[in-house]
Amino acid sequence: MTASNVETPLIGYPQPIASDTGDGSLDGVRVGVVTFPGSLDDRDAVRAVRLAGGSAVALWHDDHDLQGVDAVIIPGGFSYGDYLRAGAISRFAPLMEQIIAAASGGAQALPVLGICNGFQVLTEAHLLPGSMVKNNHLHFICRDQRLRVENADTFWTSDYAPGEEIVIPLKNQDGQFVADNRTLDELEGEGRVVFRYVDENPNGSRRDIAGISNAAGNVVGLMPHPEHAVEAGFGPDSSARGEVEVRGGTDGLGIFTSVLKKLVR
Amino acid sequence: MTAETSKKFNIDTVANAESTPGQPLPWAELGLKENEYRRVEEILGRRPTGAELAMYSVMWSEHCSYKSSKVHLRQFGEKVTDAMKEHLLVGIGENAGVVDIGDGWAVTFKVESHNHPSFVEPYQGAATGVGGIVRDIISMGARPVAVMDPLRFGAIDHPDTARLVHGIVSGIGGYGNSLGLPNIGGEVVFDSVYQGNPLVNALAVGVLRHEDIRLANASGVGNRVVLFGARTGGDGIGGASVLASESFDSSKPSKRPAVQVGDPFAEKVLIECCLELFKASVVEGIQDLGAAGISCATSELASNGDGGMHVELTNVLLRDPSLTPGEILMSESQERMMAVVTPENVAAFEAILDRWAVEYSWLGEVTDTGRLIIEWDGEKIVDVDPRTVAHEGPVYERPYSRPAWLGGVQADSFTAPSSGIEQPADLRAAVLELMASPNLCSKDWVTNQYDRYVQGNTALAMPDDAGVVRVDEETGLGVAISTDANGRYSYLNPYEGARLALAEAYRNVATAGAVPLAVTDCLNFGSPEDPEVMWQFAETVRGLADACQELGVPVTGGNVSLYNQTGGVAIHPTPVVGVLGVFDDVARRTPSGWREDGQAVYLLGTTADELDGSEWARLRGHLGGQPPAVDLTQEKTLAAILVNCSRDGMIDGAHDLSEGGLAAGISEMALRFGVGARIGIDELCERDGIDAFTALFSESQGRAVVSVPRSEEVRFNDMCTARNFPTLRIGVVDTENQALDVQGYFNLPLDQLREAHEGTLPKYFG
Numbered sequence A: 001m002t003a004s005n006v007e008t009p010l011i012g013y014p015q016p017i018a019s020d021t022g023d024g025s026l027d028g029v030r031v032g033v034v035t036f037p038g039s040l041d042d043r044d045a046v047r048a049v050r051l052a053g054g055s056a057v058a059l060w061h062d063d064h065d066l067q068g069v070d071a072v073i074i075p076g077g078f079s080y081g082d083y084l085r086a087g088a089i090s091r092f093a094p095l096m097e098q099i100i101a102a103a104s105g106g107a108q109a110l111p112v113l114g115i116c117n118g119f120q121v122l123t124e125a126h127l128l129p130g131s132m133v134k135n136n137h138l139h140f141i142c143r144d145q146r147l148r149v150e151n152a153d154t155f156w157t158s159d160y161a162p163g164e165e166i167v168i169p170l171k172n173q174d175g176q177f178v179a180d181n182r183t184l185d186e187l188e189g190e191g192r193v194v195f196r197y198v199d200e201n202p203n204g205s206r207r208d209i210a211g212i213s214n215a216a217g218n219v220v221g222l223m224p225h226p227e228h229a230v231e232a233g234f235g236p237d238s239s240a241r242g243e244v245e246v247r248g249g250t251d252g253l254g255i256f257t258s259v260l261k262k263l264v265r
Numbered sequence B: 001m002t003a004e005t006s007k008k009f010n011i012d013t014v015a016n017a018e019s020t021p022g023q024p025l026p027w028a029e030l031g032l033k034e035n036e037y038r039r040v041e042e043i044l045g046r047r048p049t050g051a052e053l054a055m056y057s058v059m060w061s062e063h064c065s066y067k068s069s070k071v072h073l074r075q076f077g078e079k080v081t082d083a084m085k086e087h088l089l090v091g092i093g094e095n096a097g098v099v100d101i102g103d104g105w106a107v108t109f110k111v112e113s114h115n116h117p118s119f120v121e122p123y124q125g126a127a128t129g130v131g132g133i134v135r136d137i138i139s140m141g142a143r144p145v146a147v148m149d150p151l152r153f154g155a156i157d158h159p160d161t162a163r164l165v166h167g168i169v170s171g172i173g174g175y176g177n178s179l180g181l182p183n184i185g186g187e188v189v190f191d192s193v194y195q196g197n198p199l200v201n202a203l204a205v206g207v208l209r210h211e212d213i214r215l216a217n218a219s220g221v222g223n224r225v226v227l228f229g230a231r232t233g234g235d236g237i238g239g240a241s242v243l244a245s246e247s248f249d250s251s252k253p254s255k256r257p258a259v260q261v262g263d264p265f266a267e268k269v270l271i272e273c274c275l276e277l278f279k280a281s282v283v284e285g286i287q288d289l290g291a292a293g294i295s296c297a298t299s300e301l302a303s304n305g306d307g308g309m310h311v312e313l314t315n316v317l318l319r320d321p322s323l324t325p326g327e328i329l330m331s332e333s334q335e336r337m338m339a340v341v342t343p344e345n346v347a348a349f350e351a352i353l354d355r356w357a358v359e360y361s362w363l364g365e366v367t368d369t370g371r372l373i374i375e376w377d378g379e380k381i382v383d384v385d386p387r388t389v390a391h392e393g394p395v396y397e398r399p400y401s402r403p404a405w406l407g408g409v410q411a412d413s414f415t416a417p418s419s420g421i422e423q424p425a426d427l428r429a430a431v432l433e434l435m436a437s438p439n440l441c442s443k444d445w446v447t448n449q450y451d452r453y454v455q456g457n458t459a460l461a462m463p464d465d466a467g468v469v470r471v472d473e474e475t476g477l478g479v480a481i482s483t484d485a486n487g488r489y490s491y492l493n494p495y496e497g498a499r500l501a502l503a504e505a506y507r508n509v510a511t512a513g514a515v516p517l518a519v520t521d522c523l524n525f526g527s528p529e530d531p532e533v534m535w536q537f538a539e540t541v542r543g544l545a546d547a548c549q550e551l552g553v554p555v556t557g558g559n560v561s562l563y564n565q566t567g568g569v570a571i572h573p574t575p576v577v578g579v580l581g582v583f584d585d586v587a588r589r590t591p592s593g594w595r596e597d598g599q600a601v602y603l604l605g606t607t608a609d610e611l612d613g614s615e616w617a618r619l620r621g622h623l624g625g626q627p628p629a630v631d632l633t634q635e636k637t638l639a640a641i642l643v644n645c646s647r648d649g650m651i652d653g654a655h656d657l658s659e660g661g662l663a664a665g666i667s668e669m670a671l672r673f674g675v676g677a678r679i680g681i682d683e684l685c686e687r688d689g690i691d692a693f694t695a696l697f698s699e700s701q702g703r704a705v706v707s708v709p710r711s712e713e714v715r716f717n718d719m720c721t722a723r724n725f726p727t728l729r730i731g732v733v734d735t736e737n738q739a740l741d742v743q744g745y746f747n748l749p750l751d752q753l754r755e756a757h758e759g760t761l762p763k764y765f766g
Helices: A042-051 A094-103 A117-124 A181-189 A253-264 B003-007 B014-019 B034-044 B050-059 B070-078 B115-120 B122-139 B161-179 B239-243 B264-279 B293-304 B325-330 B343-355 B386-390 B406-411 B427-436 B487-492 B494-511 B531-551 B615-619 B632-647 B661-673 B682-688 B692-697 B710-722 B750-765
Strands: A030-035 A055-060 A071-074 A112-115 A131-133 A141-149 A165-172 A176-178 A193-197 A209-213 A219-222 B088-090 B097-102 B105-113 B143-153 B183-190 B199-209 B224-229 B285-288 B308-312 B336-341 B360-367 B372-376 B379-384 B458-460 B467-470 B478-484 B515-524 B555-561 B574-583 B600-604 B653-656 B676-679 B704-708 B727-734 B739-742 B746-749
Touching (some): B050 B379, B097 B515, B097 B574, B161 B750, B183 B467, B183 B478, B199 B574, B224 B293, B264 B336, B264 B343, B293 B308, B336 B343, B343 B360, B427 B615, B494 B515, B494 B531, B515 B531, B531 B574, B632 B704, B746 B750
Parallel strands (some): A030 A055, A071 A112, B105 B555, B308 B372, B676 B739
Antiparallel strands (some): B372 B379
């Protein structure tokens, strides 16, 4: 990083971004964040929704009611300790039945985002194809990761430009995305590879895939953590969207603003 | 549990003990000394039952009773001024100390050791070390918000070191990452003195509102006593008494079964469940189960409260139904808590535990009899005064004497001609060697296995001087924490070594921009039965207590780990000191690197010929002389300058100088953001009367390097002058040439420096 043209964004209190439309306001959009036993980044996801201007609603795994939310985030963590297999037990939670039904609902389908453990839950629930296995180097890894947004047409990526690069934290033990070649070809062919690792593949994921979507584009899962790059002062040190100050990276915010703007329109 | 089951054990009841006074008991195997066993008999007026013996043996162990260290540790309570108590809400003696940080917020923090288990079974030993300290924090009523781990291993190239490094680092990561706690700092040190005794210390920080403080006591006659969390199993029996209170000896069988096994998922659920219990105000007193398990929890809760408790032990939920009452009392199974609940709150308590699917069992109730009565199937197996178990254990005034060898070691100075060691001819090569050395190389390989992002409040983490987390999202109120120790300094002079450890941790917190507020310590030593080790311990405590008083920061709690020795050889005395500081707004924290072209680089403080005990001396295989002098008045002034600079926006980067001196300091500052600088040291050499090598490698204290924006230089200089603190402009930040250019001596491209710095750990452990 060269520091000659360092921008110094405001490092300060969390301020929601302003809504961009005249009529509907973003804070009318209600985004549910699911907590399982062992969820870790649920409060971070709630904060990210709030910083993006939306309203977050806490959802409990054991409930049968989605409380009428407009979208759902399944956050990171080690739900049920990742025992048996990451996401394998959570997939059977009562609330997941509601989410699976709502997310599969054609044109009016519920937008769902799975981050890290949430992505693993979505593959176990067969809302997304493929699976995650242990990183090829066998270690837990926490690093600031550069990604390319391959598809900017999904509910969760429309605020990015196609091909835009972003830097957000990655942290996991079982992050290696695997699928058979036919599935991988299908994902590529249908433009359903949403995020791809750039510079370095951190875990051996097939074809550098970091995140994918379902055919309708309402369900997206990714291993890195956009909710940890939404607030200047508490994000990564670097950003692909312009040089920043220490821990100033906010490249992940677009994921949350994308869905809010889609839903308000 | 049926009567039929209990018959299996041929229960040793109190009545049986009274009628069979001559029955031999395995007190020596359980770690009690003969005089201690006789004392138990005297207290009870009869021989103890098997269950009572189990309780006394664990609670009177060195690990639980502090019997060798207590007489010295008193100084932490005695050398305290009223001003030091100002921010202290809960002091030494509870599960962890609690400090007021303003706006109704409080912080609790503590560092503990898990050394012995981590050598025997590295992954589980290190993992349960994190689990134990986190439960201490929960017990105070706080939400844990961060952890950090000061680690010390044997020589980096020793064949056993990789086993320990891999196991311990992945154990800390595996447990801490699963709890959702950011790991924001710590230390990694390699030294052959820790070969058979790695030091695995674990620190945790928690946040709470003043009104949420919970204490470990059982009050209110008729209140119910409940055990909840994981079931009780056969793991960790004798962990405290046998493992942590004895030296290792190759002639004895493996102690692996004495190590506990952790389940981080159970702990994460326990954290959330406890926080909900606190929020609903349905527990009167709470205590975590760590060392000595149920023995400790029942006796401490009872003796801190109304003095009595009645427990039916067959109600304990077991993983292994074959456990005897004594084993149940001693088991150190993890992820368990004990609480006291009023009868009216029982239903509410049960509803919250059911919601989190946490198992619980009602064990008994609080009484005012002054006795802790434990029954097995209605038969009395324990009848003791709980204070005699928890608080009135043996206290030893262990003999101590200054080691005979110390005079010779202190006379052997690194820079004296007699050492026969010459200065390096090539300073550029020397800097590269230093920055690639095991103790100054990049620790990314370790810290990249820890989650530093979770909770979204981490404002600084490694490799910055201190870890910083935000406490209040509205105001930005937050805390900084740093831990430090230098076993080599303490070996040369334990009194000064303790003061140096505190000075560095204090300086680190201030360098990050926080006002230092309180101290926690983990005192790692060899066997207290060795008078020379005991002298090192006594000197350390004296030095630390004196220094705390001089700096005005109280010790709020901590831990002593003795018997860190193998085959008669003790580790270097290693007092790990953690300092907590407060920010009114973490937005003004200072990172440990410079970034902006043209900013001035200043050195604060003066440099003397102080290479004894230094990292450079280590690289030349030398350990002798006296450690650097520490002047706490200067440290206070330096800290005030650094905090004010941060508050008023006068500096953009700051890094304290310690191990590796100026050479390490400017290298790390350049690597932090990958930005070079042009540095001149001739004026420094002239002012302080030293040569270039000394300027770069001396470890003189009370120093820091800062980068100052051009527009702030006048104000910055005025402030230092007003405080009569020596400063010197030694260079300028240079974003054009990707190099650290020490003019007239060497030019080091950052790529080359980074390669040397980052290559070491992957080379040995990658």
